[in-house]
Amino acid sequence: MNQFQTMTVTALKDYVATLDIQSYPNLIMDLKVDTRSAVKKIAESLEKKVLAQNNEIKRINNMKSIENTFYQKGIKNIGGIDEVGRGPLAGPVVTCVIILKPESQRLYVNDSKKVSKKNREILCQQLIEDALDFAIGQVENDMIDEINILNATKKAMTDSLDTLTVKPELLLIDALQIDTKITQKAIVHGDARSYAIAAASIIAKVYRDNLMQLYHEQYPEYGFDHNMGYGTAAHLEALREFGPTPIHRKSFIKNLGL
Missing domain, CATH: 3.30.420.10 (Ribonuclease H-like superfamily/Ribonuclease H)
Structure with a gap:
């Protein structure tokens, strides 16, 4: 019997919450031998997180392959x-x-x-x-x-x-x-x-998003805090009602029939 088999499920969840993902593999092995279904579900959940992180590490390694080719050339x-x-x-x-x-x-x-x-x-x-x-x-x-x-x-x-x-x-x-x-x-x-x-x-x-948040404070009618200046339906309606602001691109809105 390992130490986790004497812990309640609630106590075990609280303990797991204090750990980083590097600690999961050894813990998973201990949890899998527990007969309680709730504990086995915790083990399965941790396994999925470890797998997801490993896949993410592979993805980032692949993304860096272009740069690494040049790093290797000095x-x-x-x-x-x-x-x-x-x-x-x-x-x-x-x-x-x-x-x-x-x-x-x-x-x-x-x-x-x-x-x-x-x-x-x-x-x-x-x-x-x-x-x-x-x-x-x-x-x-x-x-x-x-x-x-x-x-x-x-x-x-x-x-x-x-x-x-x-x-x-x-x-x-x-x-x-x-x-x-x-x-x-x-x-x-x-x-x-x-x-x-x-x-x-x-x-x-x-x-740019932070900048558009500031513009939203100047021109709140246009919803720049969430549309970031893109032509959403609400943004187009605001243009129809209030007209363009000094930050609107005239070349972009001239063909919209506004």
Whole structure:
């Protein structure tokens, strides 16, 4: 008989809640020999969590395979670049370039759209801690109207590069080529395939979402705190009722019949 067989199910659940996942494998073996069905269910639950974490570790290792190929060639300062806000009717397009320490390996880094708001904010802080350097680029709606969203996105990227203190030896970019002398590699669906690009997408998303929260305080009728400037039905209705704000992209709304 092991120590857990003398514990009540409630006491066992409370004990498990104090442990980290690294402690689970040995515990699972002890719980599986318990005859109580409730305890066996706890063991099954812990097994699923261990399996999920192992799968996540494999996914992150796969995401880092692109960067690791270059690290092995002696290229250490790899800049990941991504954007958020190409599609909204209002607000700026925001980009981030980040140069991560080669050992950075945070679980759950992914395309920012696939990460919950809470986890994005946690990961944002962790990735900044892991960064050798990072910078934000931002192009406002008036400039987007003037030069179009694609060129505005590229401008935000090059602007962010210009403000870095640590200069990258290589850039990994999500499906774009930009005007820079730095060697660059465009990766289709890069925010789902490259750890560095995904990291950039998370930081850019958190930055822009926080900015749109501030705009919501100025223009509460438009719901910027939850639509982030995208053209939801409620946002379009607000445009019909109140007209555009100074942060709306005229080139985006002119064909909406508003």
